[in-house]
């Protein structure tokens with residue numbers, strides 16, 4: 091089957107990091123010389139051990155932090171609506187319904203619920219929660235809460251979604267299901283994703299490029315392309331091709347952690 095987006099080289103650049111350093115408190119080198127080219131439609135995973143600067147890279151891209159050296163260049167103009175963010179904790183408002191939680195990014199921009207109701211319900215439909223619009227977070231499972239968080243991140247149809255270990259706290263079956271659904275969602279809204287994970291398996295299943303990072307100082311060790319076509323499903327997850335890519339990524343990760351593979 092044909093990939094749902096053109097091959098990476100044919101897609102326009104969305105942003106690039108050029109030799110970015112980030113140092114905290116004068117001596118904690120969280121990132122050293124990170125360069126990364128992000129094209130529209132990419133699914134990029136940042137994979138690496140604790141402390142290698144993955145979250146720092148996301149915070150720099152989202153403008154929550156500024157580089158100590160180097161720069162981040164977006165193609166064309168970009169504003170807050172261009173970016174959606176999903177964290178490991180779903181961070182939902184417990185006193186608000188599912189629909190009200192998903193409405194939040196619009197509300198912060200002064201839009202009434204009536205004005206954007208269709209978009210909110212469509213986002214909930216895309217994550218499979220349209221029947222839960224009047225439920226409260228306490229009534230939902232961990233996986234469902236994460237779906238709400240994803241719906242909230244994509245309701246404004248941002249060009250780029252940053253995801254910081256969103257599925258790390260979930261059981262394996264729920265995680266597989268959310269991995270499958272995330273790919274479908276990405277294809278449906280045509281966004282770009284940068285995804286932080288510790289999991290080789292997750293990074294291979296989701297990404298068309300894995301950026302392997304090492305710590306002390308945080309830096310990029312290598313970039314591994316995953317050339318398997320989308321859509322990806324259980325057939326891919328159990329294929330020899332998937333096993334070969336996971337082996338390659340595991341070797342790179344061992345190298346990043348200073349161990350022999």
Ligand SMILES: Nc1ncnc2c1ncn2[C@@H]1O[C@H](COP(=O)(O)OP(=O)(O)OP(=O)(O)O)[C@@H](O)[C@H]1O
Pocket residue numbers: 114115118119120138139140141142143144145146147308
């Ligand atoms: N605000 C901060 N002040 C001081 N040091 C920080 C700050 N944020 C991050 N660091 C340090 O920068 C380094 C990189 O942190 P970062 O959280 O980006 O790593 P990470 O790869 O996301 O780790 P993990 O997988 O554990 O979340 C770490 O040594 C961390 O302690």
